[in-house]
């Protein structure tokens with residue numbers, strides 16, 4: 001069974017309610033029809049009802065709940081809640097009500113207050129627009145300092161990683177993580193590998209240097225992050241700094257990093273910053289025709305997931321299923 005088949009089966013076994021703030025977006029509506037038909041999740045679509053119905057002509061979304069934030073009886077309550085959350089940051093009651101009319105903010109408040117179990121958005125919004133309200137309203141899970149994201153990458157006909165399955169992180173959220181943040185991203189991604197992708201994590205901390213082959217402050221950050229992660233998670237199979245060929249190709253790993261417990265066999269690839277991570281995942285997705293599942297958020301108190309604006313209908317279905325499984329508390 002593929003990684004995604006397994007996740008969809010788990011989602012169906014304990015159905016959750018997911019809000020889709022981009023309720024008038026055509027790929028989202030097609031995905032909604034599939035999700036409802038297959039019983040993957042219950043859905044709430046946000047937007048103006050007439051517009052949603054017009055855009056959904058020919059699709060069966062009859063089981064979806066439709067909510068227009070502007071007309072919702074909950075608007076005032078949600079705005080008050082948001083004001084209370086943000087008043088020490090200078091939020092006014094007027095601004096809180098204005099923001100709560102935005103489906104992204106409204107959706108996050110639905111998640112926060114337990115009116116739905118999770119949120120998926122980002123087919124027509126940039127990542128920052130999805131996560132800023134999530135960070136402000138839902139916040140991090142207990143003991144988590146940094147929210148990050150991971151992709152499950154399924155590379156066809158690939159002998160590297162776990163038969164072509166990898167976790168790539170962080171490819172969507174943290175532009176330039178500190179060594180401490182990079183260590184936290186590595187540990188969170190190992191967890192995602194285990195519980196969501198079903199693979200035993202072997203974590204490579206990527207760089208343009210392998211075990212001191214280059215000297216630079218950028219390399220020092222990756223070395224420090226590796227040390228911190230080893231201290232925080234002594235049982236984790238993790239090594240760095242490693243170039244990506246040394247991380248995944250056995251012969252190169254043996255040559256460049258002899259004796260490493262990870263080199264040549266890594267299946268969790270931690271990129272040193274967001275330039276590398278975002279470029280890296282899109283290259284593998286497009287050139288190697290990999291299935292890029294995500295970005296999957298790691299470390300929020302309740303699940304909110306982003307999409308790439310280049311996503312397909314299938315990608316949206318997948319991320320809804322992942323969000324449901326996260327909401328079950330398995331992740």
Ligand SMILES: CC(C)(COP(=O)(O)OP(=O)(O)OC[C@H]1O[C@@H](n2cnc3c(N)ncnc32)[C@H](O)[C@@H]1OP(=O)(O)O)[C@@H](O)C(=O)NCCC(=O)NCCS
Pocket residue numbers: 089126127128129131132135136140145146147148171172173174175278
């Ligand atoms: C994610 C992102 C929007 C954070 O937003 P930002 O504008 O920097 O937000 P701020 O620094 O004003 O922080 C807003 C709040 O989020 C919190 N926050 C920001 N990044 C966070 C993180 N990674 N984890 C947890 N909380 C975070 C801040 O602490 C702050 O909380 P507060 O307002 O309650 O004090 C920003 O890092 C970003 O734009 N990342 C790149 C996204 C992107 O373009 N990805 C590429 C395509 S996928």
Ligand SMILES: CC(=O)OP(=O)(O)O
Pocket residue numbers: 122125126127171172278295307308309310
């Ligand atoms: C994850 C990501 O890169 O999203 P987008 O393509 O929308 O910027």
